[in-house]
Amino acid sequence: MSTPIIELKGVSKRFSKKLDFAGKLAQKLGVPVKEETVHAVDEVSLTVNKGEVVGLVGESGCGKSTLGRMVAGIMPATSGEIRWHGRELGSLSGADARQAQLQTQMIFQNPYASLNPRMRVADIVGEAPLVHGLTRRGEYDTYVDDQLRRAGLDPSLKRRYPHQFSGGQRQRIGIARALAVQPEFIVCDEAVAALDVSIQAQILNLFLDLRRELNLTYLFISHDLGVVEHLSDRVVIMYLGRVVEEAAAEEVFRNANHPYTQALLDEVPRIEVRKKHFAGIKGEIPSPLNPPSGCHFHPRCPHAFDRCKIERPALREIAPGHRSACHLNDRS
Amino acid sequence: MAQTPTANDASPVLEVRDLQTHFFTRAGVVKAVDGVSFTVRRGKVLGLVGESGSGKTVTGFSILGLVDAPGRIAGGSILFHGQDLAKLSEEEMRQLRGNRIAMIFQDPMMTLNPVLRIDTQMIETVQAHAKVSREEARQRARDTLGMVGIPSPEERLKAYPHQFSGGMRQRVAIAIALLHRPELIVADEPTTALDVTIQAQILAEVQKLCAQTGTAMIWITHDLSVVAGLADDLAVMYAGRVVERGPVSETLDAPLHPYTAGLIGSVPSRNKRGEPLRQIPGMTPSLLNLPGGCAFRTRCPKAQEKCRQDPPFGELLPGREARCFFPYNVPAGEAAA
Numbered sequence: 001m002s003t004p005i006i007e008l009k010g011v012s013k014r015f016s017k018k019l020d021f022a023g024k025l026a027q028k029l030g031v032p033v034k035e036e037t038v039h040a041v042d043e044v045s046l047t048v049n050k051g052e053v054v055g056l057v058g059e060s061g062c063g064k065s066t067l068g069r070m071v072a073g074i075m076p077a078t079s080g081e082i083r084w085h086g087r088e089l090g091s092l093s094g095a096d097a098r099q100a101q102l103q104t105q106m107i108f109q110n111p112y113a114s115l116n117p118r119m120r121v122a123d124i125v126g127e128a129p130l131v132h133g134l135t136r137r138g139e140y141d142t143y144v145d146d147q148l149r150r151a152g153l154d155p156s157l158k159r160r161y162p163h164q165f166s167g168g169q170r171q172r173i174g175i176a177r178a179l180a181v182q183p184e185f186i187v188c189d190e191a192v193a194a195l196d197v198s199i200q201a202q203i204l205n206l207f208l209d210l211r212r213e214l215n216l217t218y219l220f221i222s223h224d225l226g227v228v229e230h231l232s233d234r235v236v237i238m239y240l241g242r243v244v245e246e247a248a249a250e251e252v253f254r255n256a257n258h259p260y261t262q263a264l265l266d267e268v269p270r271i272e273v274r275k276k277h278f279a280g281i282k283g284e285i286p287s288p289l290n291p292p293s294g295c296h297f298h299p300r301c302p303h304a305f306d307r308c309k310i311e312r313p314a315l316r317e318i319a320p321g322h323r324s325a326c327h328l329n330d331r332s
Numbered sequence: 333m334a335q336t337p338t339a340n341d342a343s344p345v346l347e348v349r350d351l352q353t354h355f356f357t358r359a360g361v362v363k364a365v366d367g368v369s370f371t372v373r374r375g376k377v378l379g380l381v382g383e384s385g386s387g388k389t390v391t392g393f394s395i396l397g398l399v400d401a402p403g404r405i406a407g408g409s410i411l412f413h414g415q416d417l418a419k420l421s422e423e424e425m426r427q428l429r430g431n432r433i434a435m436i437f438q439d440p441m442m443t444l445n446p447v448l449r450i451d452t453q454m455i456e457t458v459q460a461h462a463k464v465s466r467e468e469a470r471q472r473a474r475d476t477l478g479m480v481g482i483p484s485p486e487e488r489l490k491a492y493p494h495q496f497s498g499g500m501r502q503r504v505a506i507a508i509a510l511l512h513r514p515e516l517i518v519a520d521e522p523t524t525a526l527d528v529t530i531q532a533q534i535l536a537e538v539q540k541l542c543a544q545t546g547t548a549m550i551w552i553t554h555d556l557s558v559v560a561g562l563a564d565d566l567a568v569m570y571a572g573r574v575v576e577r578g579p580v581s582e583t584l585d586a587p588l589h590p591y592t593a594g595l596i597g598s599v600p601s602r603n604k605r606g607e608p609l610r611q612i613p614g615m616t617p618s619l620l621n622l623p624g625g626c627a628f629r630t631r632c633p634k635a636q637e638k639c640r641q642d643p644p645f646g647e648l649l650p651g652r653e654a655r656c657f658f659p660y661n662v663p664a665g666e667a668a669a
Contacts, residue, residue, distance in 0.1 A: 059527040059528065059529065060527055166615055168615060169615075196383035196384055196554060196616070197383065197554060197555075197556070197595055197598045197599060198383060198594060198595060198598050198611065198612040198615075198616075199383075199615065200598065201597075201598035201599075201600075201609040201610070201611040201612070202611045202612075202613075204600065204609055205608045205609055205611055208606070208608060209608075223527065223528065224600075225528070226557070226599065226600040226601035227600050229600065229601060229605060230600035230601070230605055230606070230609070231600075231606070249605065250605075263529065264528060264529065267528055267529055267531070267532035268528055268557075269531075269532075269535075269555070269557035269558045269560065269561045269562075270557050270560065270561070270601055271556050271557045271560045271584060271596065271599050271601060272560070272601070273560060273561050274560055274561065274580060274581050274584070275561065275562075275564075275580075275581075276560075276561035276562070277536075277539070278532045278533075278535040278536035278539060278561065278562075279532065279536055281529045281532070281533075284497055284499065284500070284530070285497075285527065285529070285530075
């Protein structure tokens with residue numbers, strides 16, 4: 001197999017709140033005050049191969065956006081290794097580093113906040129390729145027109161500002177901007193979450209078309225299992241900073257192993273299911289400031305036993321290409 | 333307020349007839365709601381579905397009498413047990429609101445005051461409509477919190493809204509709506525901002541409550557999948573009008589209006605993996621600049637010359653109405669109406 005585009009090995013991201021003056025003083029005086037640390041991403045390993053669509057699913061606060069940002073290279077990891085085409089991302093320098101950054105682009109959730117309101121659409125889309133020498137002044141206009149057309153926008157609107165567009169059109173501008181630098185890998189962070197159903201379908205179709213046309217690779221981050229099921233080849237489920245399950249899309253949706261995945265799949269409202277009896281997993285998503293010991297899911301898990309409270313389950317292969325982090329797999 | 337709900341389960345709690353809510357702006361009259369009709373029965377859930385700007389929230393606000401200037405109800409009637417809410421004075425409306433009709437908003441912080449403790453707010457709500465002592469009101473507040481599934485309600489009463497998580501806050505908002513055991517609840521996208529597992533918990537509570545108390549509910553949402561699992565009846569809105577109405581199952585299995593069919597086709601889970609979704613071309617038109625006749629005709633695959641006229645809203649199949657000249661799933665013989 002060829003080298004994967006992106007390979008993460010035991011990557012963690014911690015955010016800590018520095019002690020303020022009163023805190024430091026109290027510490028000096030011997031009061032046990034500690035810095036608060038959030039393990040947003042906790043030793044995650046992830047591989048994305050060329051031409052693949054990987055869906056990353058989880059509820060709010062599970063660290064999926066943080067992971068996406070680290071993969072896209074706009075946020076450094078606290079520890080662990082991120083390899084781009086087999087080379088450590090931090091060790092790249094100069095032209096290589098720039099190449100790595102250009103080849104990985106990101107599309108954001110909020111089409112209102114991710115576009116500069118003071119720039120015309122033509123400049124939003126065209127600035128980066130011009131700076132990076134992908135186009136010249138003479139060809140600039142045609143280049144921008146092509147990019148807009150590819151994203152399904154009318155090039156005659158390129159002198160307008162973002163506020164003159166609807167949400168779906170703005171998302172198309174964001175897509176045109178990401179594709180303008182000819183990337184091979186796109187990280188979509190909840191790229192369709194803010195859109196209406198009919199517009200969402202248009203954008204998802206655009207993603208599929210572009211994938212075929214340009215041989216793109218996607219990391220598709222979403223909380224919407226329906227969207228992920230439709231789009232992805234492989235699905236990764238996260239809970240509170242950790243990957244709990246990973247497998248081919250059909251396998252996850254047909255044969256979920258982790259109790260959290262099973263519960264999540266049970267509770268997704270589906271249009272085929274009428275007059276459903278909703279049950280709900282017990283309890284709330286715990287605070288990442290103070291996660292439960294052992295398996296993070298154990299306080300809400302219907303199958304939890306003693307070991308789950310003490311020991312962190314490892315992500316192990318339970319079938320070819322299917323990995324899950326649950327102690328139950330050792331019992332049977 | 334002489335009328336009491338009858339024992340008959342099928343009695344309509346609310347009948348909206350040809351409701352029109354218009355906003356008189358400088359740019360012109362925006363017909364946010366332009367001819368909406370539906371009925372909600374005791375103990376039943378009506379799903380009011382539409383995309384942003386289709387007028388579903390304004391419909392909800394109109395029922396509660398919460399439409400502010402420059403908007404006002406320009407026509408039609410909202411019959412609550414036969415009494416027209418559109419004709420009530422502000423004071424009479426105030427007597428009903430929060431008492432016999434309640435609303436749950438998408439953002440629970442719209443209901444909750446951030447600087448007051450939960451008990452203060454709930455006791456105030458109880459005492460606004462019922463002559464009870466503070467202690468009794470407090471007890472009622474505590475019981476209601478327990479009913480919506482908030483653990484240790486006694487302690488949680490003393491908390492401030494910011495000390496609750498999003499899902500818990502929405503439960504508090506629902507509890508406040510339930511304090512007076514209303515006959516009708518208008519819920520405007522109450523679970524849209526919540527995570528899947530938390531959404532399921534809230535939906536479970538709502539289902540239980542409707543069955544237990546016989547409360548009728550209007551569930552406003554853009555998510556067809558939620559409605560499929562929760563509602564009894566469905567009303568689909570497009571550009572300020574109800575374009576289709578009927579029982580949930582039949583409507584989702586065999587939609588009449590091309591817009592409903594388009595919406596259902598756009599939901600990813602219905603389609604085969606990796607295949608293009610059946611999308612609706614174009615986008616929602618501006619309400620200031622609607623195409624004449626059927627507002628959907630510019631995006632409709634079945635549109636013909638006749639669609640330049642206004643299609644009537646009529647019963648095309650037993651119990652099912654749609655606003656369309658060329659509906660799907662209607663046998664040729666029955667289309668005569």
